[in-house]
Every structure is written in C-alpha cells, then in structure tokens.
Amino acid sequence: MAQERAGGAGEVPSWPVYAVGIGGDGVATVDGVAVTGAGTPAGAARVAALAEVRVKAAWHGRPVRVVAADADGERYLIVGVDGAVTTLAGPHPRPAAAPERDRSRPGSADGPLPERYRAEWNRLVELYAAGRDAEATACAQALEEELAGAHGPHHPWAVRAMTVRATVALRGPVADRAAATELLIATAERRLAAGARPAAETTTVINNAHALWHRLRSEVPQAALDLTPRLLALLAGDERRSADVWSWWADRAPSRSGRHG
Structure with a gap:
C-alpha cells in the first residue's frame, strides 16, 4: 500500500484532479470507471484505485491531484509517479487553465477559423x-x-x-x-x-x-x-x-x- 504522509502540494499543477470513490460494496472507481469488483475489501479497493491513479501520474510524468471519497468522508491527496501518497490538510486549489499559448509560433493552434x-x-x-x-x-x-x-x-x-x-x-x-x-x-x-x-x-x-x-x-x-x-x-x-x-x-x-x- 502507498504510504500516506502529511504535507503540502508543492508545485503540482491544479489540473487534472482525479476522482476516486470507494463504495460500501467494495467497488472502487476512478473518474467513474470501476477498477474493482463487488465484495473487494475496502483496503484492497483503495490500493487498486490509487494504483490506477499512479499509472495516470506516470503518463503525465509528475504527481497528480486526487479527491478520494467514501462513506467516511472526502480526502484531498497528491499521488506521485512512485506511488507515494500525500494527504493534504485542505481542498485542492480551483483548477486553472494553462498559460496563454505563444501565438507567434508557426502552426499555433490559436487564430481565426480557417x-x-x-x-x-x-x-x-x-x-x-x-x-x-x-x-x-x-x-x-x-x-x-x-x-x-x-x-x-x-x-x-x-x-x-x-x-x-x-x-x-x-x-x-x-x-x-x-x-x-x-x-x-x-x-x-x-x-x-x-x-x-x-x-x-x-x-x-x-x-x-x-x-x-x-x-x-x-x-x-x-x-x-x-x-x-x-x-x-x-x-x-x-x-x-x-x-x-x-x-x-x-x-x-x-x-x-x-x-x-
């Protein structure tokens, strides 16, 4: 199981934020997609969900944010590429759009519609x-x-x-x-x-x-x-x-x- 520790979010971007849900029936979901079946022990369901988030962190090449919810409440986490989990003291910051793109680059995505x-x-x-x-x-x-x-x-x-x-x-x-x-x-x-x-x-x-x-x-x-x-x-x-x-x-x-x- 990933080790939880207290700590800050550091420089982790505000987006994406993955939603993890742990149901009383043992079903764990990540962004609404089930990753465990009914009857899975709560601890194992949580480990499976965080392992799925770790894959997403690896895809991004950096830690990512998580809102984890179960019948006991809601927690705000940072999950690293190595699987380390940081529990935050408060909610994640409001997601923000990325900086303005450089419109001077050839092939820039911005500009008038063709x-x-x-x-x-x-x-x-x-x-x-x-x-x-x-x-x-x-x-x-x-x-x-x-x-x-x-x-x-x-x-x-x-x-x-x-x-x-x-x-x-x-x-x-x-x-x-x-x-x-x-x-x-x-x-x-x-x-x-x-x-x-x-x-x-x-x-x-x-x-x-x-x-x-x-x-x-x-x-x-x-x-x-x-x-x-x-x-x-x-x-x-x-x-x-x-x-x-x-x-x-x-x-x-x-x-x-x-x-x-």
Missing part, C-alpha cells in the same frame, strides 16, 4: 441565436467532430464547438437533463485538459454543470450519483459548491452502486 469551416460556423451561430436548438446541436457536433478529426480534440476550434454544443444543451428539455449535465462536465474536463481560454469561460461551464446537476439530483437521483465523482473533481477549490455536492452524496453513500463507487 475559411473552409467559416460557413458552417456562421450557420451554427445563426441557429443558436434563432433558438433552433436541435439543429444547432447537430451542427455543433458535426463541426466539433470534423475539427477534432483534423486537428485533435484539444484544439481550440474543436473545444469551441464542444463548448457551444454544451451551452445549447443548457436549454434542453428535462428528459435530456442527464445527457446535458454529462456533456457540460465533459466539456469542462476537456477545456481544462486543453488549457482553453478564456479561463473565465471554463469556470462558467463548471458552474453550469453544477447548476444542472443540482436540478438532476431531484429529478433522476441515480444519474446525478453517477456523475458526482467527476463533478467533485471539477469543483476542487470551490468550497461552497463542493460542500453542497458532498453533503448530498454522503447521505446516499449506503445506496451507491458499483458504477459510482
């Missing part, structure tokens, strides 16, 4: 402004997929199209609330991973995800439970919203299924 995409982008803007949400969503998704395929999912143009699609989803019907909440969470995760600018827009997406989740939890509690670990990771550093989410989640710990730890 001519080949502009007609479709203008159509998307018009559909959104007219409130034709179904058409706007389809247009944004098609444009996002085309841009991501040509330039990668973290390219600013692809991220922008995804952000518009998530914004449209906010206006969707109650029946689509779970999908819209998941899309907002995924959009915030991608914006943070890409260092998308402006940072204030990323914060807005995170706050919108929390607001929609708040409505979802009274309409479809199970869907809200499934999304809670990822939302908590996004809210690291926002003590008020984290407390709101955690207090609701903790009360339902005994009924959590294996999908959400």
Whole structure:
C-alpha cells in the first residue's frame, strides 16, 4: 500500500484532479470507471484505485491531484509517479487553465477559423441565436467532430464547438437533463485538459454543470450519483459548491452502486 504522509502540494499543477470513490460494496472507481469488483475489501479497493491513479501520474510524468471519497468522508491527496501518497490538510486549489499559448509560433493552434469551416460556423451561430436548438446541436457536433478529426480534440476550434454544443444543451428539455449535465462536465474536463481560454469561460461551464446537476439530483437521483465523482473533481477549490455536492452524496453513500463507487 502507498504510504500516506502529511504535507503540502508543492508545485503540482491544479489540473487534472482525479476522482476516486470507494463504495460500501467494495467497488472502487476512478473518474467513474470501476477498477474493482463487488465484495473487494475496502483496503484492497483503495490500493487498486490509487494504483490506477499512479499509472495516470506516470503518463503525465509528475504527481497528480486526487479527491478520494467514501462513506467516511472526502480526502484531498497528491499521488506521485512512485506511488507515494500525500494527504493534504485542505481542498485542492480551483483548477486553472494553462498559460496563454505563444501565438507567434508557426502552426499555433490559436487564430481565426480557417475559411473552409467559416460557413458552417456562421450557420451554427445563426441557429443558436434563432433558438433552433436541435439543429444547432447537430451542427455543433458535426463541426466539433470534423475539427477534432483534423486537428485533435484539444484544439481550440474543436473545444469551441464542444463548448457551444454544451451551452445549447443548457436549454434542453428535462428528459435530456442527464445527457446535458454529462456533456457540460465533459466539456469542462476537456477545456481544462486543453488549457482553453478564456479561463473565465471554463469556470462558467463548471458552474453550469453544477447548476444542472443540482436540478438532476431531484429529478433522476441515480444519474446525478453517477456523475458526482467527476463533478467533485471539477469543483476542487470551490468550497461552497463542493460542500453542497458532498453533503448530498454522503447521505446516499449506503445506496451507491458499483458504477459510482
């Protein structure tokens, strides 16, 4: 088992923050993905989850942040490439976007949208402004997929199209609330991973995800439970919203299924 020790976070970046959940049934999850089966002893489930996070730390080549939650509460950890675990005294800082990219570099990802995409982008803007949400969503998704395929999912143009699609989803019907909440969470995760600018827009997406989740939890509690670990990771550093989410989640710990730890 990784040795826990008291200590500070040092220079560990504020993102990513991985969400670890340990369910009363022995199922451990990392960002909502199960890494152990039902019936696993709590200690073994925790070790397995932290081992999975260690792999992610190795991929990044540096320590990473973790929000670990179980029926006893929530802890804030730093997991190193060597598996060492540091328990922090308080929450992680609010995730921040990466520094501005150097726009002077050849092939910089920033800049005006290429001519080949502009007609479709203008159509998307018009559909959104007219409130034709179904058409706007389809247009944004098609444009996002085309841009991501040509330039990668973290390219600013692809991220922008995804952000518009998530914004449209906010206006969707109650029946689509779970999908819209998941899309907002995924959009915030991608914006943070890409260092998308402006940072204030990323914060807005995170706050919108929390607001929609708040409505979802009274309409479809199970869907809200499934999304809670990822939302908590996004809210690291926002003590008020984290407390709101955690207090609701903790009360339902005994009924959590294996999908959400």
